[in-house]
Amino acid sequence: MAVYTRVASEDIATFLERYDVGTLRSAKGIAEGVENSNYLIETSKDRYILTLYEKRVDPADLPFFIALLDHLAERGLAVPPMIADKNGEKIQTLAGRTACLIRYLPGISLTQPTAEQALSAGRALGDMHLAAEDFSMQRANSMGPESWHALAEDIGADALQEISPGLADVIAITLADIDAHWPADAPKSPIHADLFPDNVLMLGDDVTGIIDFYFSCTDIRAYDLAVTHSAWCFSEDGAHFDKAISEALLDGYFSVIAREPQEFAADRLTLLARGAALRFLLSRAYDWIHTPPDALVTRKDPMAFAHRLAFYSDPARANIFAA
Amino acid sequence: MAVYTRVASEDIATFLERYDVGTLRSAKGIAEGVENSNYLIETSKDRYILTLYEKRVDPADLPFFIALLDHLAERGLAVPPMIADKNGEKIQTLAGRTACLIRYLPGISLTQPTAEQALSAGRALGDMHLAAEDFSMQRANSMGPESWHALAEDIGADALQEISPGLADVIAITLADIDAHWPADAPKSPIHADLFPDNVLMLGDDVTGIIDFYFSCTDIRAYDLAVTHSAWCFSEDGAHFDKAISEALLDGYFSVIAREPQEFAADRLTLLARGAALRFLLSRAYDWIHTPPDALVTRKDPMAFAHRLAFYSDPARANIFAA
Numbered sequence: 001m002a003v004y005t006r007v008a009s010e011d012i013a014t015f016l017e018r019y020d021v022g023t024l025r026s027a028k029g030i031a032e033g034v035e036n037s038n039y040l041i042e043t044s045k046d047r048y049i050l051t052l053y054e055k056r057v058d059p060a061d062l063p064f065f066i067a068l069l070d071h072l073a074e075r076g077l078a079v080p081p082m083i084a085d086k087n088g089e090k091i092q093t094l095a096g097r098t099a100c101l102i103r104y105l106p107g108i109s110l111t112q113p114t115a116e117q118a119l120s121a122g123r124a125l126g127d128m129h130l131a132a133e134d135f136s137m138q139r140a141n142s143m144g145p146e147s148w149h150a151l152a153e154d155i156g157a158d159a160l161q162e163i164s165p166g167l168a169d170v171i172a173i174t175l176a177d178i179d180a181h182w183p184a185d186a187p188k189s190p191i192h193a194d195l196f197p198d199n200v201l202m203l204g205d206d207v208t209g210i211i212d213f214y215f216s217c218t219d220i221r222a223y224d225l226a227v228t229h230s231a232w233c234f235s236e237d238g239a240h241f242d243k244a245i246s247e248a249l250l251d252g253y254f255s256v257i258a259r260e261p262q263e264f265a266a267d268r269l270t271l272l273a274r275g276a277a278l279r280f281l282l283s284r285a286y287d288w289i290h291t292p293p294d295a296l297v298t299r300k301d302p303m304a305f306a307h308r309l310a311f312y313s314d315p316a317r318a319n320i321f322a323a
Numbered sequence: 324m325a326v327y328t329r330v331a332s333e334d335i336a337t338f339l340e341r342y343d344v345g346t347l348r349s350a351k352g353i354a355e356g357v358e359n360s361n362y363l364i365e366t367s368k369d370r371y372i373l374t375l376y377e378k379r380v381d382p383a384d385l386p387f388f389i390a391l392l393d394h395l396a397e398r399g400l401a402v403p404p405m406i407a408d409k410n411g412e413k414i415q416t417l418a419g420r421t422a423c424l425i426r427y428l429p430g431i432s433l434t435q436p437t438a439e440q441a442l443s444a445g446r447a448l449g450d451m452h453l454a455a456e457d458f459s460m461q462r463a464n465s466m467g468p469e470s471w472h473a474l475a476e477d478i479g480a481d482a483l484q485e486i487s488p489g490l491a492d493v494i495a496i497t498l499a500d501i502d503a504h505w506p507a508d509a510p511k512s513p514i515h516a517d518l519f520p521d522n523v524l525m526l527g528d529d530v531t532g533i534i535d536f537y538f539s540c541t542d543i544r545a546y547d548l549a550v551t552h553s554a555w556c557f558s559e560d561g562a563h564f565d566k567a568i569s570e571a572l573l574d575g576y577f578s579v580i581a582r583e584p585q586e587f588a589a590d591r592l593t594l595l596a597r598g599a600a601l602r603f604l605l606s607r608a609y610d611w612i613h614t615p616p617d618a619l620v621t622r623k624d625p626m627a628f629a630h631r632l633a634f635y636s637d638p639a640r641a642n643i644f645a646a
Contacts, residue, residue: 012431026430026431028363029355031351106349
């Protein structure tokens with residue numbers, strides 16, 4: 001949304017001297033990503049993104065993100081790796097923040113993807129899961145199911161009731177189902193965990209970039225599919241489900257990833273999708289009550305994901321994940 | 324500072340179809356200009372700035388700005404003209420806002436210009452005044468001396484006292500001197516009226532762009548020099564005057580513009596500079612009391628220009644504008 005840390009152009013020019021990237025020609029603070037400060041950099045050689053990490057990204061996690069992006073880029077995936085400086089260093093400090101210079105990718109972030117675009121996104125998610133299979137580093141999912149009980153308690157039943165009457169009960173029921181049935185023993189591999197349309201760059205119907213890996217972690221890949229489904233297949237407010245987008249996204253994914261009957265069973269995907277909806281409902285509810293209405297950051301309505309959770313929890317919808 | 328109006332990438336892509344500029348490849352909201360919403364646009368042909376005008380720019384003024392920019396660009400000046408669509412139209416509507424597609428210029432906005440850069444900026448200001456001499460359209464200076472009494476009254480003596488004890492008196496004394504001595508009958512021509520360092524794009528010591536003409540108007544060109552002087556020759560907080568920058572800026576300007584003894588007399592420039600300092604002191608004080616401290620826009624400290632006003636009002640400083 002906004003540039004939190006302002007860096008003087010002169011300081012960016014000096015910073016770039018650490019790299020073999022040419023000289024600075026333009027630096028514009030860009031309103032991208034709610035978590036970090038970003039500058040679109042043009043040099044005499046190329047374009048880059050300069051990211052300064054604000055409080056939500058733990059610098060200790062950067063080696064995992066960097067290695068995963070390198071791994072995927074080496075396998076030809078359109079992801080933005082961090083650039084090494086002349087000494088081979090990728091993690092820097094600038095203006096008191098941990099900072100990285102990152103490859104620029106063309107493409108536009110969609111607001112209302114078409115079915116053709118969802119097909120491409122599903123395929124790109126599958127490609128990423130395939131290419132990441134032999135990536136060996138591990139990072140626990142800090143926003144995974146183990147965290148949801150504590151997050152719900154932290155928000156508190158009163159605050160949830162204030163957001164919407166009955167919401168605390170819905171969350172309690174969902175958490176009980178997740179405790180009872182979550183496939184916690186399923187194999188885990190690298191997942192993106194936050195593949196909303198604004199994290200997919202496209203030109204026409206082609207994916208030109210998968211970006212914003214700052215929630216990527218080691219978890220169940222079917223859960224990543226469920227997260228992506230919850231992010232792509234509804235109107236922004238969660239009120240409308242788009243069947244054509246849903247079918248295209250799943251078709252795209254399963255054109256790359258073999259549909260193992262147990263791994264992608266409809267009832268398992270439904271539960272994972274309820275978990276995905278709950279994850280964003282909880283994080284948005286937390287931000288909602290901790291962000292003043294007039295703050296710099298736009299608050300995202302948690303009810304948009306409460307509606308998705310209700311949708312996935314409706315037995316009449318059980319067929320959406322049927323093979 | 325921030326993107327106020329968010330436009331979906333799909334809507335930008337459709338908008339660009341009105342123009343002969345190729346197809347959209349990237350659109351990033353940029354944190355540039357406190358007054359408008361700006362997107363840095365990349366198409367299959369070139370790069371552009373898309374500006375949506377927020378409340379501070381009156382769409383009725385756009386024809387003056389557009390014609391002036393065309394006039395200067397035709398004479399080879401590095402300014403960003405508005406692009407005409409396939410029907411020759413330059414003023415559009417997008418997302419409920421008046422909007423223009425504008426030529427992109429490379430270059431970085433300086434935070435701490437050097438004397439060499441101030442020399443170039445002074446020369447660029449002179450070049451602009453020369454090239455604009457035969458521009459015939461007129462626009463009154465809405466932020467000129469005629470407006471300052473009303474603005475001071477609107478802010479109110481109490482609010483001024485609260486910003487700094489004695490400030491209301493300083494303003495009253497300055498206004499009295501301006502009323503008595505302002506060269507209101509001097510010839511008027513097109514001026515930029517807001518040439519702060521962040522409105523000058525540079526590569527090394529070369530000016531690659533003069534931007535943000537949204538205060539440009541028909542007024543005394545020596546006043547434009549005084550505005551630029553007040554903007555460039557002090558530390559941001561107004562506490563420190565930089566003599567080397569001042570001399571370089573004036574040298575650059577007078578390498579292009581003949582130094583007519585009456586037009587650029589030291590005592591006249593001093594009064595114009597006091598006016599320039601007062602103009603920004605008043606507009607900042609107005610914004611200061613009308614902007615909540617936690618608002619989206621960063622408030623600029625009016626005292627930074629109160630210090631400049633004190634500097635220019637000090638008889639011991641009378642020599643800075645001496646030929």
